[in-house]
Amino acid sequence: MTDYVLVAGAWLGAWAWDDVVPELRAAGHGAHALTLSGLAEKQGVPAGQQTHVQDIVGEVERLGLRDVVLVGHSYSGIPVGQAAERIGDRLARVVFVDAGVPAHGESMASAWWQGQAAFEAALAGNDGYWAPLTAPECEGQGLTEEQIARFVGGSTPHPGASLTEPAVLERSLGELPATYVKCLLDGDEPSDDVAELLKSEHWRLVEMDTGHWPMFSQPRELALVLMQDL
DSSP: OOOEEOOOTTTGGGGTTTTTHHHHTTOOOOOEEEEOTTTTTGTTSSOOHHHHHHHHHHHHTTTTTOEEEEEEEEEGGHHHHHHHTGGGGGGEEEESSOOOOOOOOEEEETTTTTTTHHHHHHTTTTTTTTOOOGGGGTSSSOOOOOHHHHHHHOOOETTTHHHHHHHHOOOOOGGSSEEEEEEGOOOOOOOOHHHHTTSSSTTEEOOOOSSSSSHHOOHHHHHEEETTTO
């Protein structure tokens, strides 16, 4: 049995994996969806990026898990990538689902496509939080109207400190066993930093013909992808 620890991206909590968890458990695996500090039912808890890293490491330790597949979606690839390094021989594999990957000394804000200043200005204009997406901003990602309504209705503001604090890595992510899941409706090619990591013999690329939130749009297919490397 493999134990999966599932961490959704910005604005989302453990609830985002509700359609994926039963698929993994039906196949005989452990599935543990995690809400990061400051989000969903943990709103109001102060949270920087290292808080989120510790949330993930702490969950693995609290549950006494071994042979762990850490799954990070979107923003959560950044803390998940750091946690994967820190759990040592408990790690079986890390899976980045259309995710950012951490780079030592860098943050999500520092890699933002419009520049760090623009990103930080947006946070400052929303009391230090990243505002959730609206329904029109979710279009074109393979989601039904019902799925968009579920996503928007469940989203909560994302704590800005987790997006601006730098990542801390002791070694290259290329040394970790990893799968990168590229969702093609969100762009045909991985980002340059991911493409470089995919040159590692320890990394593999999987493509899904859906949008940025496959846990909503294709939960069964995503579960099958997560189980491919076992």
